[in-house]
Amino acid sequence: MLMSxxxxxxxxxxxxxFPTSELANIDKQLYGKHAQNLMKTDxxxxxxxxxxxxxxxxxxxxxxxxxxxxxxxTISAAKEHDSEKKKHGKVIRQERYAGSMQRSxxxxxxxxTEDVKAKFEDGVLKLCIPKKELKALPSNTTIAIEG
Numbered sequence: 727m728l729m730s731x732x733x734x735x736x737x738x739x740x741x742x743x744f745p746t747s748e749l750a751n752i753d754k755q756l757y758g759k760h761a762q763n764l765m766k767t768d769x770x771x772x773x774x775x776x777x778x779x780x781x782x783x784x785x786x787x788x789x790x791x792x793x794x795x796x797x798x799x800t801i802s803a804a805k806e807h808d809s810e811k812k813k814h815g816k817v818i819r820q821e822r823y824a825g826s827m828q829r830s831x832x833x834x835x836x837x838x839t840e841d842v843k844a845k846f847e848d849g850v851l852k853l854c855i856p857k858k859e860l861k862a863l864p865s866n867t868t869i870a871i872e873g
Contacts, residue, residue, distance in 0.1 A: 765801070765829050776855045778831070783849040784822070790851060792844055792869040797835040799842065801851065802828040839867040846873045 767780045782790060782803050791802045804826035833842075833855050843854040851871070 764827055765803070767829065769831075771857075773857075775857055776833075778851075778853040778855065780829075780851040780853070781849065782846075782851050785849070787846045787871050787873060790846060790871060792842075792851075792853075792871065794833070794837065794839050794842060794867060794869060797832055797837070798830045799833045799837075799853075799855065800828060800830040802826065839869050842869050844869050844871045846871045 765780055765782065767778055770777045770779075780801060785803050785805060789803055789805045793800045793802070806824050837855060841856045845852045
């Protein structure tokens with residue numbers, strides 16, 4: 727008896743390489759069928775600031791970049807597969823993510839990079855962004871991540 731969930735959505739698509747849904751989901755090839763689950767973000771509002779928690783499992787601190795430009799806070803993450811050849815035979819299925827992704831949030835023209843605090847631990851990027859309007863910001867700067 728064949729179990730359709732054994733290798734994914736369809737045993738034959740994954741194992742035998744039949745191209746039944748490749749063209750229909752060409753945008754999902756980079757991220758996989760779980761693309762909608764990447765960079766999940768919670769935003770909480772306090773009296774003085776906003777707190778953001780963004781899931782980035784499997785990434786390291788040096789693979790994440792945060793930029794603030796023209797009032798937009800952009801979080802980018804990129805990683806590659808290990809280029810080392812495995813000694814255990816050929817790969818039949820590979821589900822781990824490799825590539826890049828990014829999300830942007832409008833935080834206001836008055837927010838400066840030195841006012842935004844970022845910390846990365848246990849696969850979660852935590853950001854603290856002030857609410858109050860501040861003076862003009864530099865054109866393109868990078869925010870350092872603690873942790």
